[in-house]
Amino acid sequence: MAVDDLDMVIEDGSFITLLGPSGCGKTTTLRMIAGLETPTEGIITIDGKVVFSSEEQIDISPAKRDIGFLFQNYALWPHMTVYQNIAFGLENLKWDKEAVKTRVEELLKMLRITEFAGRYPAELSGGQQQRVAIARTLATKPKVLLMDEPLSNLDAKLRMEMRTELKRLHLETQSTFVYVTHDQLEAMTLSTRICLLNKGVLQQYDGPLGVYNYPTNRFVADFVGNPTINLIPFEVVSSQGKAIRVSNADMAFTFNAKTALNLKVADKVTIGVRPEFIAVDGQSTFKASVYSSLPSGMETIIRLRIGESFLNSVVFGSLDFPVGTGLGINLTGDKIMLFSNEGNILGSGSVSAIA
Secondary structure, eight states, X not given: OOOOXXXXXXXXXXXXXXXXXXTSSHHHHHHHHHTSSOOSSOEXXXXXXXEEETTTTEEOOGGGSOEEEEOTTOOOOTTSOHHHHHHHHHHHTTOOHHHHHHHHHHHHHHTTOGGGTTOOGGGSOHHHHHHHHHHHHHTTOOSEXXXXXXXXXXXXXXXXXXXXXXXXXXXXXXXXXXXXESOHHHHHHHOSEEEEEETTEEXXXXXXXXXXXXXXXXXXXXXXXXXXXXXXEEEEEEEXXXXXXXXXXXXXXXXXXXXXXXXXXXXXXXXXXXXXXXXXXXXXXXXXEEEEEEEOSSEEEEEEEETTEEEEEEEESSOOOOTTOEEEEEEOSSOEEEEETTSBEEEEEEEEOOO
């Protein structure tokens, strides 16, 4: 996938995630930083040094960019022990034996794989192989560590453990991590900033909570969050500065914007409501029926039906709701979003006078 006019600054020591659907340009961007693909135009600098410039015809080879690249398949040498795999790059750089031994032992301890030093990759679990691959990549102390979906081959439990380890490792090494994933939960939990791409175009570059709470457009709001945001189409019935009355075939209410909006009667808009802001309230006069209920112990995801509209709600606690149960609901808080018909964010606010 082509990447179109991507302009971003990755600060030293940050953990940046390149996030987006398959084919959006994440891996292409990572490979261009690494020097494995050549941009058609632009400039790339690492630690103040220009490693690529189309104007000046500079294209530094990957080996001289002082980066580490962690691949999806780990790419460990099967005939070498864990120790030898980690030491391989250092020996190629002609480090003396004592320095190699010190560095490898430091990494074995840091990645908690000391007891596996004499084993071969085939004798290790997926998570252990992953740790060896990370240790080998960190061995030469690269300025930037690039990772292309490194956890995608692990099962769900191991992925969660490795997320914890990667976050701890980032703090310990103080290195700059650039990480590719299509998993928005991974991006939210690991990153200091998320670079969200769609069809090769940067949609938003912000901290995880900024992307979640203040998306720049409907695509960002829809892509980030699990369960996904409720996006409900409406038509403007009346507009008086901050008070926007909207309705559709199933519901009508007033959207109270934080700032005055320039909307006209009959304008098409979309209300965006995160599931945690749809509160189940037996006293409410606004009624919905339970379409499905998915309890997981800590929380329950409820799919609600109002006429022909469907809404996702999250209720915390060990609860379950029989299908067809009638429930009253309220839209709570002041982080409810309003989008234009084209998908641009117009503002955020609260909802009142549900009828």
